[in-house]
Amino acid sequence: MSPVTRVLVTGAGGPAGVAVIRSLQERTDLLVFAADMDGWASGLYLVPAERRRLVEPGSGSAFVPALATMVADDRIDLVISTVDAELTSLAGRRAAIAPAVLAAPSQSTLEVCLDKLALAECCATAVTVPRTVLAGPDALAHDWEFPVFAKPRSGAGSRGVRLVPDRAALEALPVREGPDGLIVQDLLPGEEYSVDVLADAHSRVVAAVPRIRARVDSGVAIAGRTVHDAELEETATAVAETIGLVGVANVQLRRDRAGRAALLEVNPRFPGALPLTIAAGVDIPALVVDLFLGRPLPSRLPFRSLASVRYLEDVFIDPGEVLDSAHAGHQDEELAGSERT
Incomplete structure (x- = not known):
């Protein structure tokens, strides 16, 4: 036994x-x-x-x-x-x-993921990344196509994210030092995707499952579907390999003005919409257990197209x-x- x-x-x-x-x-x-x-x-x-x-x-x-x-x-x-x-x-x-x-994931991977400026700088040569600089003199030194986004350098979700409509608003952004500071990024106007990624002990990606959030209520995804898109899978895979991911992460991508998949951020943990990925054929929690217990993982895991709707369960x-x-x-x-x- x-x-x-x-x-x-x-x-x-x-x-x-x-x-x-x-x-x-x-x-x-x-x-x-x-x-x-x-x-x-x-x-x-x-x-x-x-x-x-x-x-x-x-x-x-x-x-x-x-x-x-x-x-x-x-x-x-x-x-x-x-x-x-x-x-x-x-x-x-x-x-x-x-x-x-x-x-x-390792401490170094977590630190990069949880610092949006460090993440952008780390991945800039591997994938498309929106221009990302600190608010203040660094941001004011650039010519921007407004509107642009400002967001906290650290932090999760959409807290503190604001649209900057013009240069006057850019000049009015508060300037803070360290992880509490704001970063300014080019606006990515296209559709947003979440890609659930699992990488093995050598940072080789064995699964990359893109999802779209079809319905959102109070910031929570209540409906979505998996999508097969080679560009999204390849971009998320390149991000995971670049940051040295071991384990699970959620890579958030959005299409830029040219229609290319660009990196928004990486959440180095299990995503809230995980049940959809599991039902689509990639049981990430079970695979993570095997990974960290030293058991081999498959070389690559396929997934199926699937949609989900959420309901409250008591x-x-x-x-x-x-x-x-x-x-x-x-x-x-x-x-x-x-x-x-």
Whole structure:
């Protein structure tokens, strides 16, 4: 009888966390634990009560030590985090949860992905990238075709993104140093795509599944479909190889004024619309488990054209089962962005 691998999935309150938990529970060789900082997180209640856990906020100093204790107590073999803030905290401290393995890209890959200026500079020679410079003197030194976009250098989702209609508005942009600063980019007016990418231990891409968001409600994709498009797949593959991706990432592309696929950003985590990619034939969570357990992956995985619509599904539990958490209602703070991809 094969040994059972004990897997902890964090961020159980977001669509990505729920999708990962549902996928991994289909495997008989895995024992899935679910964790979140909010006791009302729906994904917690997809696993038996004895495998539900509360964690500290991923951006806080208590997160890693508390998680390390939890991992040791539960004899966890593999940790899968679906939250940007947690990944940032854990990336450089993997030894803290050893011998458990963190199923996430390297610290250097995460740092590039989470810095939009660094990402643009890294990928500029590999794929089409919109002109990207810091707000302030760097931006004012260029002649732009207005409107252009300004957005935070770091951060997830559409928070802080603004349209800059003319040069006066460009001159009025606040100038800040470091990761809180704004970047200015050429407007990409074409259709937007999300490409779910999986790369093996050598950063070779084994799957690249483009999706379009057909319907969006409050920033959340509620309908979409996979598309077969060689340019999108090749562009996302080139981005993943350039940043040295190992594991999963969501590469966001948009067509420029010439109709070419151009890089918007990379989310180095499981996307919120993951169920569509899984149903299309690429079970990314299961493949990520195999990858980080040292098992070989296929050389390339095909996918089928498929459309999806989302609906609200309730999980009913006894009120006494709800975990008492000091961090209820955190989704807007730490999970923002995961719903949008």
